[in-house]
Amino acid sequence: MKGRQILLDHIGEREAAALMVDGKLDDVLIDGDTPRPGAIYRAVADRPVKGQGGMFVKTPDGMGFLRQVKGLAPGQTLLMQVTGMAEDGKAIPVTQKILFKSRYAIVTPEAPGLNISRSIKDDDLRETLLGIAHEVMGGSEMGLILRSSCAEAEAGEIAEDIAAMEEMARAVMADAAGEMEKLTEGDGPHEEAWREWVAPADIVTRAGCFEDHGVLDALEDxxxxxxxxxxxxxxxxxxxxxxxxxxxxxxxxxxxxxxxxxxxxxxxxxxxxxxxxxxxxxxxxxxxxxxxxxxxxxxxxxxxxxxxxxxxxxxxxxxxxxxxxxxxxxxxxxxxxxxx
The missing domain is CATH 3.40.630 (Aminopeptidase)
Incomplete structure (x- = not known):
């Protein structure tokens, strides 16, 4: 089948999404058992690992490993975000540089300034996007990056996305005090597919669509x-x-x-x-x-x-x-x- 299709289904009990391009599996996302990248914790610094230039931290899901730990002391409470998948038997990779990422916008609480993706070359469009960013962000001290997907989006959709991410960022960053806690779960496969697979595509959400469209055969390969x-x-x-x-x-x-x-x-x-x-x-x-x-x-x-x-x-x-x-x-x- 020609064209692009985004298929949202499940494999057993696991949420999954598949991207088919001209009948060939181009990408697949399957929910795992480890913390999702993007999840945010209120965590506790545990002990430094001088030889590796980092520190182990305690999270509700187990030990994490944080690099660039200058100024941190054991027992200190801090916010951190999962950056990738944890390998078997290893700590969860985390960072203090927290990002709030959506389809059109990335809010950067620790990096102020309004920025637009370099892949958007049209000067008029860049001016329009900058105007939307100023209008929605107002005098916010947080930063914003408008993604390349904004090039084909409606102004209202972009503004709504920015506002949602800014509101979420403000709520999470204000919740730094307290016991260890997972503050956000991170995006699952269906949400990540919506966020990242932005090119025009037919979207199929019917249960069993993986089998109907050849995804299960491709996964078997x-x-x-x-x-x-x-x-x-x-x-x-x-x-x-x-x-x-x-x-x-x-x-x-x-x-x-x-x-x-x-x-x-x-x-x-x-x-x-x-x-x-x-x-x-x-x-x-x-x-x-x-x-x-x-x-x-x-x-x-x-x-x-x-x-x-x-x-x-x-x-x-x-x-x-x-x-x-x-x-x-x-x-x-x-x-x-x-x-x-």
Whole structure:
């Protein structure tokens, strides 16, 4: 099926959302068992970890780990926000730089100023958006970022979104005193889909729509480490405790250009596979053999795919053995533990 579809359903008891583009699964969100990114706690500083430059903190959901802890003392109560998924046996990653993020607006309590996404180039539109921001925020001491999604939105929708986020931010930031408590839950898959998948799409909310539209079959394919690419090439995506290993293979193609063709296909496919599988951390790519002069085109293709992907990923570069490394934010829960 051509076009974009956003499907809102459940997998067992878990809330889930899927984005299909031209009949192919492009993204999926499944609720996990760990605290959701974006959740906000009133927490208590516990003990510093000098060797790691951080501090353990107590939250209602277990221990968290906070970096940049200058000036904090054990026993101090503070607000903090979950920044990513907690790995098995590790503390919840948290930050004191709290953001209130919605479809059109991000309110930044600790960073004053009104800002508009750089991707919005039209000067008239930027002036209009700035006027809306000034009108709604008034003399608020909190900051605001208007997202790129504002480019296609109605002024009333943007104003309403800003007002809702500003009100929520004001209420939460005023609630810093007291015992440990979870103040907000963070967005579930359906809410996150509305917030992040902003391009025009048909929205399907009927129970069972995952099965009707091929989502369950696509999820079944993700249980396999092997991913077929064009021209007979394929790759394997295999998470370990230390890193995610990606192995690129040319298949039956033995032509002189087989390596670069497989690697270019992998550059376009790897961000999608990491996104769908909910994988992050250190990623090591064992590429098919290719001349060193072809490394730059590979990097260019990979950089473009990562930019479109949207999850923070650092291109760490080449190793002495010729592998390529990425450092990717753990923004999703690993899907392998969520599928029946």
């Amino acid at each position: 993700l249980k396999s480490a092997k991913v077929a690419m064009g021209g007979g090439a394929f790759l394997f995506v295999e998470p370990t405790r230390a890193l995610v290993a990606v192995d690129v293979n040319t298949g039956a193609d033995t032509s002189p250009a087989a390596g670069i063709k497989a690697n270019m296909a992998a550059a376009r496919e790897i961000p999608r596979q990491l996104r769908l599988r909910g994988l992050g951390g250190q990623v090591t790519i064992d590429l098919a053999p290719m001349p060193k002069k072809e490394r730059r085109p590979f990097e260019t293709a990979l950089r473009a795919a990562l930019k479109a992907d949207g999850i923070d990923t650092v291109m760490a570069g080449w190793t002495p053995l010729g592998h390529y490394e990425l450092q990717r934010k753990r923004a999703r829960v690993a899907i392998r533990g969520l599928l029946p």
